[in-house]
Amino acid sequence: MTYLPGKILNEISIGVLAIDVDYQVISINEMGAQLLQVNREDILGKNVYDLFPDAPSEVRHVERTIETGKEFNIDVMPYKWGKYDLYLSVQTRLLKTDDKVIGAMVEFTDVTQLYNKQLKLINRMEDMAVNVIPLSEGVALLPLQPIIDEVEFRYILDKGIANVSRMRASYLIIDFSTINTVDSYFIERVQQLVKSVSLIGTNVSITGIKPTVARTWIHSVEPSLQVEFHLNLQAALRNISTY
Structure with missing residues (x-):
């Protein structure tokens, strides 16, 4: 299993989560763990469908990126289920090696305050x-x-x-x-x-x-x-x- 460089990811102020083609978490930075309210060590190598079994389909964009091969860019996405009550800005990207898809990553930012101000x-x-x-x-x-x-x-x-x-x-x-x-x-x-x-x-x-x-x-x-x-x-x- 290949991991993305953790030191670099932890320096940025947005959440980053990466999964492989089997939907197992291969990397998550500190901001991503904070926004998802998880411990990084506890979710690495785990299947996202097992980690978040109740997550509605409309928030599973990184999984959908692997399934469809399409990348998604959403300015404001309601992330409201279970213990979560957020609005996120979401950008997914395919991860490739020699033109072969090896996974997908999602960059996400908490835009709840900005969205509420706009409302x-x-x-x-x-x-x-x-x-x-x-x-x-x-x-x-x-x-x-x-x-x-x-x-x-x-x-x-x-x-x-x-x-x-x-x-x-x-x-x-x-x-x-x-x-x-x-x-x-x-x-x-x-x-x-x-x-x-x-x-x-x-x-x-x-x-x-x-x-x-x-x-x-x-x-x-x-x-x-x-x-x-x-x-x-x-x-x-x-x-x-x-x-």
Whole structure:
């Protein structure tokens, strides 16, 4: 049985595990043992299916690399089974000698904290993108944010309608003041939002559209869309007050 150089592997900050074609562990570095919560001496020479009999198939990428001959690169993989509660970044590689496969290795890194931070950022982005603000009785404001392209528009549509309905808003002002550039897809989705809230009895005004955005709107607009345009929020509020 051939072992990989342990001294070199122990100097790197990612986990490394190598197995032969019979799925026996031929090498694991200190970080790998730490992440897998095992003793290196206890698992060397042991079959990974015996060591981790309950591991689900969706985390057995190093074994699958031997079975299929394909290498896998996964940015974020849930590693949640048994005692494990992690998110790992995984890269598998075939081990060859004279073009003959002798095993496979996997490099893995704990990205749990980074992944959780990204989830929190996404949640904040979603909240910002659908931040419907009550201005007065029956009047609400949806200030569109430049980050809106990064958020699933289906979420924006569903959450926006829910917020407007919950506020029982008779008027919704959608403000474009912070939006400098858009494409036709963006405009189509906003129009879909306008039509949806109109179906629940809410009148829609749009404010703050810049000339570059206006040109895209004109080329993408549906003739039947019922919406009023105003230069700014103050103009829209004055118009609403006259009803």
